[in-house]
Amino acid sequence: MIRVPVLSPKGKPLMPAKASRVRRWLKTGKAKVVHDDLGIFQVQLVKPPSGEETQKIVAGVDPGKLFTGIAVQSTKATLFLAHLNLPFENVTKRMTQRAMMRRGRRGRRINRNLPYDQRNHRQHRFDNRKGHKIPPSIRANKQLALKVIQELSRIYPFWDVVVEVIKARGDKSFSPAMVGQYWQIEQLEQAGYAVHTQEGWYTSTLRQYLGLPKAKNKAEESPAAHAVDGICLAASQFMRYRQIKGKSGTWLGSIKVTPCQFAVINRPPVCRRQLHLMIPVKGKGRRKYGGTVTCHGFRKGDYVKAVKAGVTHYGYVSGDTKSQVSVSDAHWKRVGRFTAKKVQLLQRNTGLVSTVGLSNLTASNGKV
Known part of the structure; x- marks a missing residue:
């Protein structure tokens, strides 16, 4: 049975309720549907509940280079699964393009007909070689996962987050999945979460014991690609x-893997304003x-x-x-x-684009 997030009248996250109970609440007017940045279906109670006690809920984060899996789990049910398409390749390409454009502008600014000592070569104003900096592509990956975790904690009552860490021999900076993983843990701790770490082999062993499927295609937008590791x-x-x-x-202890809401989350690929194009046009604005x-x-x-020819469409503004x-x-x-x-505005840009559906992911062992 699918669980639906429930908020108190003041917006405090409560224990999710079964969909059948939520339907009765909506029918009798005891709750109303509210929206969030992730597009998750949730309700808010109209009157204060009889109690606000909660059970233990934990979020699992399986970070990667191009994709990240996130799961919200309790002992009795799987509450939410997410597949994040990370902006690593897009940010890397744009940073390379920015460097090319800056190099071209410097070349156009210098008058090469003058002697070298009279040219307009600006000296560096400060030492920008700090070292130990997080690359922009890695930072964008980690910040997207952090934003999703923060949004989930506003509708699910959890503060425990388990992050998978990667360990390898040799140079620790060879893998983009390894670079910045402890920086991400530090950011989560600064946000107030109790962070726990776990190595990949332990996740794999637990997944096999639970009988959860694992997709071979890592780019597959399904719970079995990466979100299943978040459950483990x-x-x-x-x-x-x-x-x-x-x-x-x-194994000691037990959980129950159940169908739940599953979201595929992206960053909107919006191009930033470019005052100087790659190839400037002479004589024109x-x-x-x-x-x-x-x-x-x-x-x-x-x-x-948006409405066209009597047909209603829902989507995101991408141009004009x-x-x-x-x-x-x-x-x-x-x-x-x-x-x-x-065209009617429903929600302002939140920096997230998501598709929410239902997952049919269950453990072959049932209740372990």
């Missing part, structure tokens, strides 16, 4: 392995490129409702023309162009 990471706080002398050992503001009052990434607004789906594929007057 969270389950490590409810289960532990006990070695018996002369025997193979056994600079054409507009990038930016988040449109000429119709919308911002790129806004969630809108003089009289129309471009609307795209969660994968940033354009649904169509709509007249600006027939």
Whole structure:
């Protein structure tokens, strides 16, 4: 049975309730539907509840280079699963492009007809070689996962987070998945979470014991790709392995893996404003490129409702023309162009684009 997040009248997260009970609350007017930045279906009680006691809930984070899996788990049910498409490749490409554009502007600024000592070579103002800096692509990956965890903790009552750490021999900076993992743990601790670490081999062993499937295609947007490891990471706080002398050992504790809400989360791939293009045009003004503001009052990434030929579409603002607004789906594929007057704003850009569905992920062992 799927659990639905429940908030108190003051916005405090309570224990999730079964979908059947939530339907009765909505039918009798005891609760109302509210929205968040992740697009998760949740309700808020109209009157104060009889009690606000909560059970232990743990979040598991399986970080990677291109994808991250997140799960919210209790002993009785799986509450939420997420598959994060990380911006690593996009940020890397844009940083390379920015360096090329800066190099080109420096070359155009210098008058090479002058002697070298009279040219406009600006000396460095400070020492920017600090060292121990997090690369922008890695920082963007970790910040996206941190933002999702913070949004989830506003609707699920948890403060325990289990993060998988990678250990390897040799140079510790060879893997983007390893770089910044302890910086991410530090950021979570500064945000007030109780962070626990776990190595990958332990996660794999626990996943095999629970009988959870694992997809071979890591780019597959399904719970079996990465979110399943998040379940095992969270389950490590409810289960532990006990070695018996002369025997193979056994697992103590139990959890129950159940269907739940599953979200595929991305960052909106919005191009920033570029005042200087890669190839400048001589004799003409600079054409507009990038930016988040449109000429119709919308911002790129806004969630809108658009009507065309009597058909209603829901999506995100991705561009504009003089009289129309471009609307795209969660994968940033354009649904169509709509007249600006027939586009209605539903939610401002939150920096997240998500598709929420239901997962049918269950353990083959049932209740362990």
